[in-house]
Amino acid sequence: MKNKSLRTGLLTFIITLVVTIIIAVLYIIGAAAARKDKAQSFSDFASSKVQAELQRRDYITKIFENTITSENGITAEAFTMMSEKLFDEFLDIREINLAPDGIQSLRYPVEQGDSLNENLFEDDNYGIYSDYSKMSRTSVIIAPVELDDGSLGIIIRRPIYLGEDTDDFWGFAGVTLALSDFLNAVKVKDLTEAGYEYRLVGTNAVIGGDQIITESSEKEFSSPAQTMISTVGGDAWTLYIFPKNSWLNPYEIVGSLLIAIIMSSLAGFAAASYVSMRQNAKELEVLSYRDALTNLNNPRSYKEHMEELSKKKLPYGLIFMDLNDFKQVNDNYGHEAGDELLSITAKRLQNSIREKDRAFRIGGDEFVVVIHGTHDKQFYEGVIERMRQNVARDIVVGNSITLKVSISAGFARCPEDGTEFEEVVKIADDAMYKNKRELKKGRSSR
Numbered sequence: 001m002k003n004k005s006l007r008t009g010l011l012t013f014i015i016t017l018v019v020t021i022i023i024a025v026l027y028i029i030g031a032a033a034a035r036k037d038k039a040q041s042f043s044d045f046a047s048s049k050v051q052a053e054l055q056r057r058d059y060i061t062k063i064f065e066n067t068i069t070s071e072n073g074i075t076a077e078a079f080t081m082m083s084e085k086l087f088d089e090f091l092d093i094r095e096i097n098l099a100p101d102g103i104q105s106l107r108y109p110v111e112q113g114d115s116l117n118e119n120l121f122e123d124d125n126y127g128i129y130s131d132y133s134k135m136s137r138t139s140v141i142i143a144p145v146e147l148d149d150g151s152l153g154i155i156i157r158r159p160i161y162l163g164e165d166t167d168d169f170w171g172f173a174g175v176t177l178a179l180s181d182f183l184n185a186v187k188v189k190d191l192t193e194a195g196y197e198y199r200l201v202g203t204n205a206v207i208g209g210d211q212i213i214t215e216s217s218e219k220e221f222s223s224p225a226q227t228m229i230s231t232v233g234g235d236a237w238t239l240y241i242f243p244k245n246s247w248l249n250p251y252e253i254v255g256s257l258l259i260a261i262i263m264s265s266l267a268g269f270a271a272a273s274y275v276s277m278r279q280n281a282k283e284l285e286v287l288s289y290r291d292a293l294t295n296l297n298n299p300r301s302y303k304e305h306m307e308e309l310s311k312k313k314l315p316y317g318l319i320f321m322d323l324n325d326f327k328q329v330n331d332n333y334g335h336e337a338g339d340e341l342l343s344i345t346a347k348r349l350q351n352s353i354r355e356k357d358r359a360f361r362i363g364g365d366e367f368v369v370v371i372h373g374t375h376d377k378q379f380y381e382g383v384i385e386r387m388r389q390n391v392a393r394d395i396v397v398g399n400s401i402t403l404k405v406s407i408s409a410g411f412a413r414c415p416e417d418g419t420e421f422e423e424v425v426k427i428a429d430d431a432m433y434k435n436k437r438e439l440k441k442g443r444s445s446r
Contacts, residue, residue: 083108092181294346
């Protein structure tokens with residue numbers, strides 16, 4: 001018995017250890033996933049800010065388009081007045097310009113000297129943007145672009161048509177942004193303070209391919225969080241962010257596994273001890289409160305249980321029963337067959353009652369079922385009928401000996417039939433013997 005306990009404890013320890021390590025690994029994976037989810041939230045937030053602010057700056061060109069199409073043109077004074085109001089709204093705007101017939105002639109502010117993107121769209125590298133914009137009637141965006149002063153910028157240019165026909169091309173409205181100031185305005189650079197590296201990549205609809213707009217690191221990102229950004233004229237940017245180290249650095253992985261191993265070892269030891277204690281407790285219960293043959297509650301358990309019910313004055317009922325002609329089984333087939341019959345009958349009896357009720361073997365072939373709570377006579381008659389049917393099924397014992405078993409049963413309730421335990425016992429016992437006499441009488445009359 002002790003060796004069995006040790007084997008069970010060791011097996012439990014090993015299983016617990018394996019399970020705990022699996023949990024530790026799942027925790028590591030879950031932690032990495034949670035960090036990536038958090039990073040995705042940062043990426044989505046920053047991307048939504050970039051998208052919204054680009055659309056606001058593109059709307060500046062839309063304002064000039066609406067004015068020019070409604071007035072069939074625009075004066076220099078009106079351009080300057082509108083530009084002054086718009087320029088002060090955005091700290092990252094370096095220039096607002098108009099290019100009637102594709103030739104830039106109006107820009108704000110005028111005191112800057114040479115235009116930051118003068119003739120840019122006539123350059124061999126960027127002329128394709130003008131052609132695409134005129135043909136598709138959509139705005140175009142170039143980023144990053146090196147401006148005339150050597151800094152990097154973003155240029156948005158919108159074609160303006162006075163009518164539906166392509167022959168009514170008026171020119172372009174354009175906005176030039178300082179890339180660094182724009183990134184500060186949309187707080188992309190704040191991602192580094194949050195512990196992330198970032199890379200903003202543009203997919204250009206005009207010339208095709210991807211171009212890095214800005215990045216905080218040149219290293220390769222492994223499984224980064226990413227969000228697509230709709231920009232201007234069908235172009236799309238993608239923001240990639242990645243932790244400065246990794247989703248889970250090696251030291252954290254090793255530390256988590258070490259902690260998991262220690263915890264699983266302790267848990268395995270505790271589980272082994274618990275199983276051992278449960279085994280001892282179970283063995284003690286079997287010896288003290290269980291019938292060794294049938295595994296039902298024994299007379300000692302019956303006595304203590306009824307004392308508890310009587311002390312608490314709880315309502316209950318007793319069903320007394322025994323097997324009819326059990327002595328003949330012992331006489332004809334031997335005590336081993338009789339013991340096997342009692343064991344099978346006990347199991348069927350246990351399966352006939354509710355989980356909260358209890359079955360006891362109080363001697364030989366005598367059993368008692370304690371029903372808890374208040375119930376009418378029909379309930380008890382139903383329980384007894386169920387017991388009769390279950391027990392009445394053929395039982396095979398020994399060397400293929402088939403037995404047909406029947407029971408005699410009677411019941412009494414407390415407090416309906418009696419208020420004292422001894423009184424209830426007598427009534428139930430009398431009812432059982434009355435049932436036994438009736439069954440014998442019925443068999444003899446046949």
